[in-house]
Amino acid sequence: MRWAPDARGRLERAAFELFAQQGYAETTVPQITARAGLTTRTFFRYFADKREVIFGGDEIPEFAASLIRAAPPGLAPVEVVRSVLREVAATRFDGHREETAAWRRIVAADDSLRERDALKRADLVVAAQAAFVDRGEAPPDARLIAELGALVFHVALDAWLAQSSPASMAEATDAVLDRLHLERSIAAGPSR
């Protein structure tokens, strides 16, 4: 065929390698596309902007939201958070610690990327809040529990990547959640 397949994947890999080697800011889009054998214009057809290459297919918000909606109706919100985080951690992170760490190093090194990362977290909160509302929570409570879930997720991710011994990320999310010392009733009692 006329074009090598998986243009998107090639762009992602080329970007990842260049960012790791010379840094995000020092890497230009033409450099990335040259390495992937494509043109600059093509890059922007796959990614809205340069930052998105490294956050590519981030379906975590959708995945988490679907898990929240699928949780048993009676389960307390905190327990929903616990099981959803376990599931996300186990299926998306455990077994990919090294790649995740390399990715995190790149992101942490550049403010543009930290910024995009922070937006992704905000978007996760929005998606999770909507899911909790669908489960019957009042919007303010749904917001709170969604924020808490995102908080635990991000703190646990950093903790998991920081520890030298390779425990599972699922354990890390549990540990952070427990450390919060939340009452079981959180965001489950009647609104004031």
Added chain:
Amino acid sequence: MRWAPDARGRLERAAFELFAQQGYAETTVPQITARAGLTTRTFFRYFADKREVIFGGDEIPEFAASLIRAAPPGLAPVEVVRSVLREVAATRFDGHREETAAWRRIVAADDSLRERDALKRADLVVAAQAAFVDRGEAPPDARLIAELGALVFHVALDAWLAQSSPASMAEATDAVLDRLHLERSIAAGPSR
């Protein structure tokens, strides 16, 4: 004098008005500087990038950090958070509800600005964590309590702006904190 005074303030006001009228993305830096009677170059002397005009002197991280460091040594972390948030709310927000709401509307309408807003929140967490570490908390606990404080602050801000009756933001931060149903011991017990 040769130049009209308060160049920075004029740029901020011009930007604010234009963003409110035609949106952030539709407003160019030359438009802003034209309205302020300055050149594009001058704009970037005062602000690192276009987004920063609207987040101008955001000294909240430094302010919050200094309050945390100044809190009574024996006070439980959650109570430190409670009093710091009260203080920040009362001195920086109460009495400016309308301006804050207008500002929030602009930010919420554009992803570039939501992104910067999210980064500011992350920076607040970093500053607060450092302050809690100085107070003697273990870094992981300091991180948790800092994240919690930022969470309460942002949720309370939205709640305060959303409510029709003009309560104080200090009350809003208290309400959100109470709603979390945290045990008093949070992040105060011995590290595992």
Added chain:
DNA sequence: GTCTATATCGCGATAGAC
């Protein structure tokens, strides 16, 4: 202040695939 690199995006052309 001026000059310039780089990101970003609109539009039309093109070359197979079906």
Added chain:
DNA sequence: GTCTATCGCGATATAGAC
């Protein structure tokens, strides 16, 4: 022939260098 992925060219805005 139509469709789709890609290219090529050009325009504008941001941002940084000199």
